[in-house]
Amino acid sequence: MPKKIMDGLTKDALDIASSNFNIAAFDLLDQIDKDEEEEVNQPIPRAPRRFIHRDREGIAMRLWNDYFSENPTFPGDYFRRRYRMSRPLFIRICQGIMNYSQEPIPDYFLYFHQKRDATGLLGFNVFQKCTSAIRQLAYGTAPDAFDEYLHMGQQTSYDCLNNFCKSVIHLYGSKYMRKPTPQDVARLISAHAELHGFPGMLGSLDCMYWAWKNCPYKYKGHYTRGGHGYPTIMLEAVASYDLWIWHAYFGPAGSNNDINVLNQSDLFNELLQDTAPPCNFSVSGCNFNKGYYLTDGIYPDWATLVKSFKSPPDRKSAKFKKYQESARKEIERAFGVL
Structure with a gap:
């Protein structure tokens, strides 16, 4: 077969192959667009909410037996090292927060009052909340660093720290955060x-x-x-x-x-x-x-x-x-x- 004819046939075959490729590519792009539109229109499945059981009442009893009972597990020097203050001072701060009664009582004082949740279970008491705040201040750690011991989540620990600082400033700011008289x-x-x-x-x-x-x-x-x-x-x-x-x-x-x-x-x-x-x-x-x-x-x-x-x-x-x-x-x- 003459070379000119062979070159013509080869060119025609390439043109046909290129045309088929373009058609297939356009069809693929159209299918991708249709799939993306279907994904956008479909509702996003919501992940199930995780529930972590935290034994608040059991932890409250263990915390009391460890540091605040008549015969605590850990003596006073352990308390001072871990809380960066003495036990009487910590108790005095907790009592000051709980006994604040000047109307109107700010919300950050009411936060430390023990309440029941929607299921009727008791929430954290003042010793648990103040312990979480003091540990964060004493060690400079993340809010949920003591979740294993206090069984307190990250947001709850952060709320404890925020309300504790506001309460302490309100109670003792005028007495200590000032220049000498x-x-x-x-x-x-x-x-x-x-x-x-x-x-x-x-x-x-x-x-x-x-x-x-x-x-x-x-x-x-x-x-x-x-x-x-x-x-x-x-x-x-x-x-x-x-x-x-x-x-x-x-x-x-x-x-x-x-x-x-x-x-x-x-x-x-x-x-x-x-x-x-x-x-x-x-x-x-x-x-x-x-x-x-x-x-x-x-x-x-x-x-x-x-x-x-x-x-x-x-x-x-x-x-x-x-x-x-x-x-x-x-x-x-x-x-x-x-």
Whole structure:
């Protein structure tokens, strides 16, 4: 057969094959479109709701026997280690929440009242709910981290933490989350003079780096220092002999140290405006009306800051350094509690 004829037949066969392929492809696309429309029009099947049986009453009895009965399974030192507070303090907080009676009672107080669910079963009591909140605060864990022990779901644990914080702030905020009154100043001066021999001492001032575990990714570069390698927030605090932290200021983003944070905090605002509570004391026959804070060596030489000697030149200075550093352990203890 001549080559020209063979080439013509081959071309015709390719055209027919290409035409058949296009027809098949269009048919396949049409079928896919029809299948997608049918899937869209069909109702989405709902997954069956899971039910997890949580023995609330049994767990309440076990929690009571473990920590709150007359002869608990775990002694007081175990309670303090796991709750980060003493048993009497925890019970006092629970009683304060349950006994709040000023009308109208906020919803976050009513949340801790034990109720029955739709099936008539008793819900969690105040000890279970406060235990969940305290454990989350003490260990910094997820809401459902103690589900195996407390049998409390994630959302319930989160609600416990949210309402517990609101209740504690409502009950004790005006008493502890404030600056000292004139009566507090007189008490602090008297106590510090008796305990440490420093008349006129208001407390100890220092800063610490607070690790920001859940820092958003876009802020990590602003809050990460080379010395730590992870995001931190700088906390400036003043603590007294009884670990009362009556001043707390978190420094802004950037490379901060104690001096930078001190220059931006509001610690001395009342003193500069001459509205600070009176602080009268006498040392070696000299009368003073402004208190002071014990600090470490990085702070500036201000009249309101008393630092120790870096290299004591004589025995008198060495003795002062010893007593100053001993009294300043209060702020280190406070940071340890945090």
